[in-house]
Amino acid sequence: MKDPDAHANPPVDGGELIRFDKVTKRFGDNTVLDRLDFSVESGRHVTLIGPSGSGKTTILRLLMTLTRPDEGTIKVNGDYLTHEERGGKLVPAREKHVREVRKNIGMVFQHFNLFPNMSVLRNITEAPVTVLGMSKDEAEARARELLELVGLSDKADAYPTRLSGGQQQRVAIARALAMRPQVLLLDEVTSALDPELVAGVLDVLRDIARSTDITMLCVTHEMGFARDISDQVLMFDSGRVIESGSPDKMFGEPEHARTREFLSAVL
Ligand code: ADP
Numbered sequence: 001m002k003d004p005d006a007h008a009n010p011p012v013d014g015g016e017l018i019r020f021d022k023v024t025k026r027f028g029d030n031t032v033l034d035r036l037d038f039s040v041e042s043g044r045h046v047t048l049i050g051p052s053g054s055g056k057t058t059i060l061r062l063l064m065t066l067t068r069p070d071e072g073t074i075k076v077n078g079d080y081l082t083h084e085e086r087g088g089k090l091v092p093a094r095e096k097h098v099r100e101v102r103k104n105i106g107m108v109f110q111h112f113n114l115f116p117n118m119s120v121l122r123n124i125t126e127a128p129v130t131v132l133g134m135s136k137d138e139a140e141a142r143a144r145e146l147l148e149l150v151g152l153s154d155k156a157d158a159y160p161t162r163l164s165g166g167q168q169q170r171v172a173i174a175r176a177l178a179m180r181p182q183v184l185l186l187d188e189v190t191s192a193l194d195p196e197l198v199a200g201v202l203d204v205l206r207d208i209a210r211s212t213d214i215t216m217l218c219v220t221h222e223m224g225f226a227r228d229i230s231d232q233v234l235m236f237d238s239g240r241v242i243e244s245g246s247p248d249k250m251f252g253e254p255e256h257a258r259t260r261e262f263l264s265a266v267l
Contacts, residue, residue, distance in 0.1 A: 015041065015042055015078075016039045016040070016041055016042070016075070016078075017040055017041060017042040017076065017077055017104075017182060017183055017215050018039060018040040018063065018074070018075070018076055018183065018215075018217070019038075019039040019074070019075040020036050020037060020038050020039070020059070020062075020072065020073075020074055021037060021072055021073045021074070021075070022035040022036070022037060022071065022072040022073075023035070023036045023037075023062065023069045023071070023072035023073070023074060024036070024069065024070050024071040024072055025055070025058055025062065025067070025069055025070055025239075026070050031239065032055045032058050032239050033055045033058060033059070033062075033069075033239040034238070034239045034240060035071075035072065036055075036059075036072070036239060036240065036241070038234065038241055040183070040215060040217055041215075042182070042215055043213050043214075043215055044215055044216075044231045044232060045209050045215070045216040045218070045229050045230050045231050045232075046215075046216065046217050046218070046230060046231065046232045046233075046234065047217075047218045047219075047220060047226040047229075047230040047232070047233050047234070047247075048217070048218065048219045048234050048236055049220075049223070049226060049233060049234070049235055049236070049250075049262070050235055050236030050237055050262060051236075051237065051262060054236040054237050054238060054239065055236060055238075055239040056219040056236055057187055057188075057219055059217075059219075060107065060185045060187050060217065060219060062074060063076070063081070063105055063107075063183075063185060063217075064102065064105060064107050064185065065081065065082060065098055065102055068082055069082065073090070076101050076102075076104050076105065076182075076183075077101075077104050077182060079100075079101045080093065080101070081093070081098065081101050081102070082098060084097050103131070103132075103179065103181070104181055104182045104183060105181050105182070105183050105185060106176035106177065106179050106181035106183070106184050106185065107176060107184070107185040107186075107187065108169070108172050108173050108176050108184065108185070108186050108187065108189050109172070109187055109189070110187055110188045110189065110191055110192050111192055112160075112165070112168040112169050112171070112172045112192075113172065114160040114168055114171055114172060114175070115160070116159070116160050116161060117159075118159075118160075119156070119157050119158065119159055120147070120152070120155050120156055120157070120158050120159070120160065120163070120171050121140060121143050121144075121147075121156040121157065123160065123171060123175050124139075124142075124143035124146060124147070124171065124174050124175045124178045125139035125140055125142075125143050125178070127175070127178065127179055128142065128143075128178050128179060131179070132179065132180075139178070142178060143156070143174065143178060144156065146174035146177055146178055147171075147174055149174065149177075149204070149207070149208070149211075150170035150171070150173055150174045150204050151170065151200070151204065152167060152170055152171065152174070155167065155171070164197055165192065165193045165194060165197055166193055166194075166197030166198070166200045166201050169189055169190070169193065169197075169201050170200070170201060170204055172189075173189075173201075173204060173205070173208070177208070177214075181214070182214070182215055183214070183215040183216070183217060184208075184214050184215070184216050184217070185216075185217050185218075186205065186216065186217070186218040186219065186220065187219050188219055188220060188221065189201060189205070189218075189220070190202060190220070190222060190225075191221065198222070202222060202225045205225070205229065206225070206228060206229055209229045216229070218230075221266060223251065223263070223266060223267055226247065227247045227251050228247075230247045231246070231247075232244060232245070232246065232247075233245065233246070233247050233250040233251070235250065235254070235256065235258070235259045235262065237258050237262075242256050242258055242259065243255060243256040243258075243259045251263065251267075
């Protein structure tokens with residue numbers, strides 16, 4: 001059988017997996033991201049922190065093409081996400097191109113977003129079968145491996161409404177991984193959970209961070225978790241990265257007054 005952690009498209013070795021180049025995003029008069037430059041290297045676990053409204057979720061939504069940049073470009077594994085080079089010029093990309101590049105990216109949302117009318121197993125196999133063209137048998141075998149990884153082997157035939165929020169979120173993680181993305185985007189994945197269910201989800205994510213080579217880009221208010229799993233922490237304020245560094249530096253000796261102020265409010 002195939003290596004369960006193999007990706008659809010192998011990453012460019014050790015290189016940049018994500019690059020934002022002068023990305024501006026406005027909602028009406030509100031400039032949420034202002035010529036933002038940042039990059040994430042393949043295999044790294046990067047956490048975005050910063051006050052509410054500073055543009056963190058917008059970055060993840062841009063990567064999922066749930067919203068588009070007003071200016072600037074985004075590259076994923078060396079390919080432009082929403083642009084294509086045609087006749088030596090950079091032009092808005094056709095949907096087919098966008099879909100192809102986006103296959104590299106998986107996302108887990110705050111509110112799970114499972115298909116309520118499908119069993120857990122089918123939630124996980126649906127996209128690999130319909131989007132990647134995987135055989136049903138292969139998709140099911142892979143789904144069962146992933147259910148084991150997230151500690152839900154016994155829930156394959158259950159329906160989402162019968163599961164706790166924490167279990168639903170673990171299914172959502174398995175579903176995202178089933179597409180073999182190179183990068184997993186995690187948007188406040190524990191903030192809709194009852195407090196007693198948070199640790200189980202974070203443990204699964206810690207395990208995935210340790211045991212796979214997947215790149216992770218997380219937005220979280222769980223600073224203990226951010227400290228544990230991150231290689232790099234980026235502090236956002238008003239749509240810009242104002243400070244970045246290792247978790248030890250960012251949580252132990254932040255340089256920027258804004259970072260210190262933010263951390264003292266949330267820690
Ligand atoms: P964060 O994740 O850091 O809390 P967001 O990226 O969610 O920040 O939001 C940044 C800003 O963009 C906020 O001011 C928010 O109100 C605004 N915003 C986000 N999405 C939309 C939208 N679809 N329409 C209008 N404004 C939006």
